[in-house]
Amino acid sequence: MALRARMGIAGRLIITSTLLLVLVVSAFGWVAAGQSRRLIDHAARRQQARLVEWLDRAGRAQVLFLAETARIAIVQSDYTTLQETIENVARRDDLMLLVTVVDSSGTVLADSQASQVGRRADATVEPLVQGRELRVVPAVRVRGQQAMIFTAPIVHAGSVLGHVAFASSRAPLQAEMERAQQLKQVELKATLAKTLGMGLLSVLVGAVLTILQGVRISRPIREVARKADQIARGDLQARALVNSQDEIGLMADRFNFMAEQVSVLMNEALHKAAMEKELELASAVQATLVPSSPMIKRQGISLAGYFKPATRCAGDWWTYYDLSHGRLMVIIGDVTGHGAASAMVTAVAKGTASTVNRQSGGNPDLAELMLAMNAAIHDISRGQFVMTCFVTIFDPRTYTLEFANAGHHFPMLYRAGTGEIEGLVSRGSRLGDLAEAHFALERVQVAPEDVLVWYTDGVIECQNAAGTVYGERRFRAVIREHAAQPAERVRDATVQESSRFCGTAAAQDDVTVVVGKFS
Numbered sequence: 001m002a003l004r005a006r007m008g009i010a011g012r013l014i015i016t017s018t019l020l021l022v023l024v025v026s027a028f029g030w031v032a033a034g035q036s037r038r039l040i041d042h043a044a045r046r047q048q049a050r051l052v053e054w055l056d057r058a059g060r061a062q063v064l065f066l067a068e069t070a071r072i073a074i075v076q077s078d079y080t081t082l083q084e085t086i087e088n089v090a091r092r093d094d095l096m097l098l099v100t101v102v103d104s105s106g107t108v109l110a111d112s113q114a115s116q117v118g119r120r121a122d123a124t125v126e127p128l129v130q131g132r133e134l135r136v137v138p139a140v141r142v143r144g145q146q147a148m149i150f151t152a153p154i155v156h157a158g159s160v161l162g163h164v165a166f167a168s169s170r171a172p173l174q175a176e177m178e179r180a181q182q183l184k185q186v187e188l189k190a191t192l193a194k195t196l197g198m199g200l201l202s203v204l205v206g207a208v209l210t211i212l213q214g215v216r217i218s219r220p221i222r223e224v225a226r227k228a229d230q231i232a233r234g235d236l237q238a239r240a241l242v243n244s245q246d247e248i249g250l251m252a253d254r255f256n257f258m259a260e261q262v263s264v265l266m267n268e269a270l271h272k273a274a275m276e277k278e279l280e281l282a283s284a285v286q287a288t289l290v291p292s293s294p295m296i297k298r299q300g301i302s303l304a305g306y307f308k309p310a311t312r313c314a315g316d317w318w319t320y321y322d323l324s325h326g327r328l329m330v331i332i333g334d335v336t337g338h339g340a341a342s343a344m345v346t347a348v349a350k351g352t353a354s355t356v357n358r359q360s361g362g363n364p365d366l367a368e369l370m371l372a373m374n375a376a377i378h379d380i381s382r383g384q385f386v387m388t389c390f391v392t393i394f395d396p397r398t399y400t401l402e403f404a405n406a407g408h409h410f411p412m413l414y415r416a417g418t419g420e421i422e423g424l425v426s427r428g429s430r431l432g433d434l435a436e437a438h439f440a441l442e443r444v445q446v447a448p449e450d451v452l453v454w455y456t457d458g459v460i461e462c463q464n465a466a467g468t469v470y471g472e473r474r475f476r477a478v479i480r481e482h483a484a485q486p487a488e489r490v491r492d493a494t495v496q497e498s499s500r501f502c503g504t505a506a507a508q509d510d511v512t513v514v515v516g517k518f519s
Helices: 002-075 079-092 171-232 247-287 340-359 366-381 471-482 487-502
Strands: 096-103 108-111 135-142 145-156 159-169 295-298 301-308 316-322 328-335 387-395 400-406 412-414 421-423 441-445 451-455 511-518
Touching (some): 002 079, 002 096, 002 135, 002 159, 079 096, 079 108, 145 171, 301 328, 316 340, 328 340, 340 366, 366 387, 366 400, 387 451, 412 471, 451 471, 451 487
Antiparallel strands (some): 096 159, 145 159, 301 511, 316 328, 387 400, 400 441, 412 421, 412 451
């Protein structure tokens, strides 16, 4: 530790940088040498494969030619011409170590060495001159040399008269492999020499630069350390006077900036606290948009609603209005996005609906209501926020539903008489999308014990940890399974099944479910 203290930053920087350079250069040399070796070996293997392929093709063609020549000579009993042909073939090709023709009993009929005629076939060749197939032995020792042997049957009129065989030297292949090895050694030596030279030069240059930098760095570091100690002791007015433009200067600037930002951070903390209060107020206001009672009972229908925001301020909402003649209006909506802005849009929609209902004396025109909400949202959002919405009016006198849709999911109507589920299909653009919008009004007849479920996409689009979407099919199955139960039981079942499927996965969207059961 005392030695390191005496050395200081400059000395440690010189030693560390030099060792690092040596390590890097050594690693680079090792990698470069290995790469050169692999490239050369790959090229050698390719060249060897091409040469072996060429020798194989040439040998097959040659042995077939010799087999045909031998067949003609044997059929004509012209063994003298056959011997001369074999000797001429052997003389013309320096790589041919052996050429022999044997009959079906293994006796030599002609051979590149005339002294072999009449004897048994060469011990290397004899096991190969059998059968009716052309055979190739890529590597065997023949007469003291490595060679490739090619054998082919001599066939006439369906009978095997004998076999022809010749052995071609593998000397070209050996020479090519030796040349590749020599090239590899030369390249490796050249690579190591270049790497060593560049390495020594890099080490020398690096050492000189490190010495210069070490001296240049040590002075401002001491200044920064002294000022940092003052700041740590509470002197927030202390500033490091360093004029360098490198990392040391940047560190000094950061220290100076740190002291200046303390007051800014304090102000931001106060502002954040104020924002938290505003969010709490917005959340409290939005809570008034959703009915507080879990159950609403009216003539001919019971309502059970569920609302769970994904964040403190949600984009989902639902409400109901008692209309004239015992009718009931249910509205459900979903604003794009989350947060205070979405909550404001839901408040505007709810306020518009309440105003229209109040001005109509509890007898609102459904088309006028949709147009009024569309105009209000379009005016305040300027296209930045839109809302899907579905409005339903139930008339207990006739058991009819009048409804209009603004791009929302179709509510699901369970028919108790048939056990089937159908959607309340109606078309219309989202509220706030267009200044001039059109909404289709539809009617449908319902019956006692039928169940109507309004919902937002947070229910069916939730995902489990594996990324699987809950989906409409599972939602329909739960409704059908529990439709005979009261509205609150159907609501609880749909919510619980969706939550169970998604498990601990974080909620991506608000969840709203409203179940109406007709009685």
